[in-house]
Amino acid sequence: MSKGYSLASGDPKPFEIDTTQPDGALSASGGDMGRFMIAHLQNGAFGASRILEEATAVRMHTTAWEFLPPLNRMLLGFYENNLNGHRVITHGGDLQWFHSELNLFIDDGVGVFVSLNSLGKDGAAEQIRTGFFREFSDRYFPAPLPEGSVDxxxxxxxxxxxxxxxxxxxxxxxxxxxxxxxxxxxxxxxxxxxxxxxxxxxxxxxxxxxxxxxxxxxxxxxxxxxxxxxxxxxxxxxxxxxxxxxxxxxxxxPWWSSAAWLLPLLAVAGAALVGNTLAWPATALVRRHYGVRPDLTRPEARAHRLVRIASLLATLMVIAWVVLIQLLSGDLGWIGPHMNPWISSLRLFTVVIVFTTSAIALWNLWKMLRSRRKWLAKIWSVLLAISFLTLFYVAVVFHLLGYSAKY
CATH class of the missing domain: 2.40.128 (Lipocalin)
Structure with missing residues (x-):
């Protein structure tokens, strides 16, 4: 078996075991895939043996869910990939390192199987296997492109x-x-x-x-x-x-989960919270250097201190979520029951953080608006409140709150 690679110049990766449900995975040699294709091209027969009843194979190849004509349709275990007027049934598979695609010209007795052991630069594996299939089809089964027009x-x-x-x-x-x-x-x-x-x-x-x-x-x-x-x-x-x-x-x-406005708002919120967190030690050092004491009343000082603690906790929460999702989506080895305690803990931590920090931010805003502070400080308090409420909104809409480790 070929080894999988992240980069062609890098070291080979360990054998991939897909534990995700309900699909699972199968490893097979090129020769076995050829025999598998021949069996399907002969409606379940291979040599003197039959592994599928002919009626079963035909049903797999022809039972279609037509949700959006005239596009290709889902079949039983396959999907259509019709091209140049020829009926093609297909199944693709992607793991972290291996990327494969099986195409059967089911009425022509021809099968094409491609498997790549690396995703390639900028996801080139998808373009390579699709491009190869197209070029193969155009060479051996040429046909003009479908035409038509509307005004x-x-x-x-x-x-x-x-x-x-x-x-x-x-x-x-x-x-x-x-x-x-x-x-x-x-x-x-x-x-x-x-x-x-x-x-x-x-x-x-x-x-x-x-x-x-x-x-x-x-x-x-x-x-x-x-x-x-x-x-x-x-x-x-x-x-x-x-x-x-x-x-x-x-x-x-839906508009309420659109990245068109949520991503820019999240970027501003993240910048504001990180800036507020970093301003804490920076202003303390500046005041200590010049011997200046903050001109705040005791309630204002308490609100000021708490909102900076809240900014730090919210920033750590966001970093934790980014790391977790990056791990789960970037390496199948991180998926499994061993991650459940970490997931449950982070979700519970998020519940506490988003409720507490939002309350602190609103209380700080109320204190600032009633104080004699400059308008710049009041505007900054408004921005911080919006930032905390943005994290609250995202946590609710995208199901970051809770306890369950199910995903």
Missing amino acids: LETAAAHAHLIAGRYISSRRSHESFLAALNLLGQTRVLATENGSISVPDLKGLNGEPKRWREIAPLVWRNIGGPDRIAAKIEKDRVICIGYDELPFMPFQPV
Whole structure:
């Protein structure tokens, strides 16, 4: 078996064991994958043996969930990857190091299997296996690209209708990993000529693909055969689909969890809390050097001190969440029961921190607004209160609060 790599120039990584449920994983040699493909291409037969009844194999290859015609559909254990007028059934698999894809031209007796032992620079593994499949298909099963058009006015209206932010339906929804949804939103942009652009969908040249409407609410990649389609109900987008990901429709992001406003607000909140934390020792050193005492009443001084302690605790909480999510999403070895005590502790810590620090920030704001401090100090108190409440909001919306380690 090949070893997996993070970088081609680096050391090989340990054998990957996928413990995630319910999918699991399977390791097989290239020769075994060839035999597996032959068995499916012969509807369950291999040599003199039969591993599947013919009717069972045919049902696996043809039973489809058609959620967004005319795009490719989900099958039983496979999904469609039809190309150049030929029926293709596919299954892909991605671990941390290995990235594989099986394509069967089920009516033509042809199978293609590609497995890469590294993600490559900028996720090149996905482009390599997709590009190889496309080039193989164009060489041995050539066909013209699907054509069609709509009038420019309709194209422009439809482009503006589906423009916005979307999130994959294949996501964590009710666990703390929902926080990843804030970073994983896909944008659809309307262009001046009535076409659309999706920055996350890039071609082999690394540039975003451009999409032209070839039928009502169906767009084709200007440089290839892949398509995007949208489902509309009552003049609202219900979902959009992408030919290469029939197992993963994209749904509109609700305004209350949109990264368009939440990420900038989080950035400002983080900067304010870190700045307030660092200002604590900095101002103390400056006052000590010049022998200046703070001109604060006792209640104001207490509020001032508590809000800086709150800033420190909130900053540590954010750092802890960033580290935890980075570990879980970056290395499968961190996923497992051994992490449960840490997850539960952090979620409980977050409950205490967001409630307590928000209360302190509001109390500090009330004290500052009633005091004779300068307006700059009062504005800073408002900014701090907004920053703490932002963390409170994010913790509630993305399920960071609680005790359960389930994810």
